[in-house]
Amino acid sequence: MQLNENIRKLEQNYLFAEIGLRVKHFREAHPDAEILSLGINDVTRPLAPAVCDAMAAAAREMREAARFHGYGDVQGEPFLRQMIADYYRSFHVSIGAEDVFVSDGAKSDLANLCDLFAPDSTVLLPNPVYPVFYDTSVMAGRRVCFARGTKENGFLPMPDESIRTDLIYLCSPNNPTGAVYSRAQLRQWVEYARAQNACIIYDAAYEAYIRSAALPRSIFEIAGAETCAIEINSLSKMAGFTGVRCSWVIVPRTLTQEGQSLHRLWMRRQSTKYNGTSYIVQRGAAAALSAEGQRQVRQDVQYYMENADIIRGALHRSGVFTTGGEHAPYVWMECPYHMDSWKCFGLLLSHYGIVTSPGAGFGAQGEGWLRFSSFGSRDTIRRAAHKLAAMDWDQLALWAADSLHADAPS
Ligand code: PLP
Numbered sequence: 001m002q003l004n005e006n007i008r009k010l011e012q013n014y015l016f017a018e019i020g021l022r023v024k025h026f027r028e029a030h031p032d033a034e035i036l037s038l039g040i041n042d043v044t045r046p047l048a049p050a051v052c053d054a055m056a057a058a059a060r061e062m063r064e065a066a067r068f069h070g071y072g073d074v075q076g077e078p079f080l081r082q083m084i085a086d087y088y089r090s091f092h093v094s095i096g097a098e099d100v101f102v103s104d105g106a107k108s109d110l111a112n113l114c115d116l117f118a119p120d121s122t123v124l125l126p127n128p129v130y131p132v133f134y135d136t137s138v139m140a141g142r143r144v145c146f147a148r149g150t151k152e153n154g155f156l157p158m159p160d161e162s163i164r165t166d167l168i169y170l171c172s173p174n175n176p177t178g179a180v181y182s183r184a185q186l187r188q189w190v191e192y193a194r195a196q197n198a199c200i201i202y203d204a205a206y207e208a209y210i211r212s213a214a215l216p217r218s219i220f221e222i223a224g225a226e227t228c229a230i231e232i233n234s235l236s237k238m239a240g241f242t243g244v245r246c247s248w249v250i251v252p253r254t255l256t257q258e259g260q261s262l263h264r265l266w267m268r269r270q271s272t273k274y275n276g277t278s279y280i281v282q283r284g285a286a287a288a289l290s291a292e293g294q295r296q297v298r299q300d301v302q303y304y305m306e307n308a309d310i311i312r313g314a315l316h317r318s319g320v321f322t323t324g325g326e327h328a329p330y331v332w333m334e335c336p337y338h339m340d341s342w343k344c345f346g347l348l349l350s351h352y353g354i355v356t357s358p359g360a361g362f363g364a365q366g367e368g369w370l371r372f373s374s375f376g377s378r379d380t381i382r383r384a385a386h387k388l389a390a391m392d393w394d395q396l397a398l399w400a401a402d403s404l405h406a407d408a409p410s
Contacts, residue, residue, distance in 0.1 A: 037380065077282045156185060249266070336393045342358045
């Protein structure tokens with residue numbers, strides 16, 4: 001037996017598993033401590049009534065022989081693909097229902113798309129980066145280059161003509177930094193991709209959190225993207241589907257390489273390795289995209305964004321620098337006194353019971369930063385904000401220095 005040696009190149013634990021482990025150890029050592037989780041990616045609001053009603057009705061259909069659904073259309077039921085195309089039309093993007101592939105989550109889509117490209121492809125990733133972009137590229141044996149996000153460029157790295165790449169991953173609004181590309185910036189990425197003959201994989205999982213019409217909600221708002229980009233979106237964060245599972249991939253029929261249609265290849269791949277998304281789930285997804293469903297799920301998005309406002313306000317009162325959190329459910333904080341991010345994470349956990357995500361877990365450019373998630377309940381967010389607003393960062397820095405000395409080898 002020979003193992004895939006690329007898997008062994010990964011860190012031992014996926015970032016969020018590592019955070020979970022550290023919180024578990026803290027909880028075991030301090031069973032009475034209050035823990036306020038602002039570290040997780042998961043939503044906390046229940047599903048919208050329109051979604052639950054539609055899934056319940058779909059489940060009842062399954063009881064009747066005449067309305068039972070077995071294997072469905074591997075690409076997604078036409079009724080849902082049409083609703084997705086209509087959803088894009090609502091913000092003036094024209095895509096065909098035929099270009100949409102429905103599936104069971106953006107994470108699996110990101111991993112599965114690796115099948116389309118040669119194993120020795122070069123991949124350009126933003127850094128900080130959503131770990132799945134990096135891990136799936138490493139597992140597939142790709143050569144990885146980075147476009148560096150910094151405080152100076154607002155964590156919106158731009159193309160570097162000196163880098164030759166085959167694949168470009170972009171995430172906007174960004175996890176973890178909350179940064180959002182403008183149309184002018186995306187135009188530069190599209191021009192670069194076309195000049196390089198590269199494909200952009202555009203992760204729009206947080207598109208619903210954009211609060212300004214001046215910002216693009218899809219890469220397909222940019223002319224030319226239909227010849228060089230694939231877009232992924234998911235109902236996980238738009239409609240609380242993290243446990244239900246439904247996403248989509250747009251592979252335009254105009255996207256070709258070496259005379260081959262990527263749309264046709266993706267269809268070929270899906271029909272071999274996927275058997276379609278659950279009918280009940282697709283009915284729930286269609287309900288989420290309906291007018292009434294949108295009215296309901298947008299209330300939850302607004303709730304999370306109000307949480308982000310509360311977190312940002314509290315951090316500003318404590319005197320630290322933050323970015324993000326305006327069009328994304330993540331607030332990105334610079335650790336004061338050049339503290340390293342796992343150290344800052346540990347201090348906030350041990351002294352205040354607040355769980356965050358250390359920036360270093362998102363790549364070298366995340367070192368010195370922390371991510372705060374706004375997906376908690378309002379009560380959790382308010383309690384954490386109360387502590388954060390009164391945070392004594394000087395004291396924390398002293399504790400950090402003390403523990404550094406304690407950690408130092410004698
Ligand atoms: N893409 C980004 C940028 C994410 O942050 C996440 C989840 O946190 C995903 C994709 C995965 O979403 P899904 O639940 O659809 O698999």
